[in-house]
Amino acid sequence: EIVLTQSPGTLSLSPGEKATLSCRTSQRIGTKYLAWYQHKPGHAPRLLIYSAFTRATGVPDRFSGSGSETDYTLTISSLEPEDFAVYYCQQYGSSLPWTFGQGTKVEIK
């Protein structure tokens, strides 16, 4: 099983600040097979990024993904009030089971 480790566990920031979230995989997965999701309590998780870099339909361009091999990053360039949520990375490569990181909570400072 491929283990995904996200850091930090919690990020305390103010609106307008930049958020940098990290996801490390225990094996190389290829950039085509890494996604990021946003989750707010009581809502369905929302796909933000797939193939490590590609924004999903309707996702604002303040969200960007980068990385390769075993290290990936989600960057939110300037936090909006609606961006405070929990973020998960996920690998969906050929090696099952598909796995998620444990999440990074972005909270208002």
Place this chain on the structure above:
Amino acid sequence: QVQLQESGPGLVKPSQTLSVTCSVSGDSISSGGSYWNWIRLHPGKGLEWLGYIHGNGNTHYNPSLNSRITMSLDTSKNQFSLGLTSVTSADTAMYFCARANLEPMTRFFDYWGQGILVTVSS
């Protein structure tokens, strides 16, 4: 627009079977173009992928659940279901259904339900 909605009992007794159903609109589960998934979120923990079922009935389950899990289709209602036997408090979680496309580079979860909280308690 594809929409998924979970339904089922919110409370299950220990050792009994958890059953949750996902109703799909905007896509046909029998079209063969997608995997239909179950994912859960434990309180205070991360997301766990439980498994998928394809429109032809093929399944793949997370080995962590051993032989406790089953998934099934009801194509007449455009629904798919999750069954989890011999539940314990460790199975208390928010259960989500989600769609993933068939093509390898698009097997991320593009549509999700809002989730259903299932509590295991006597």
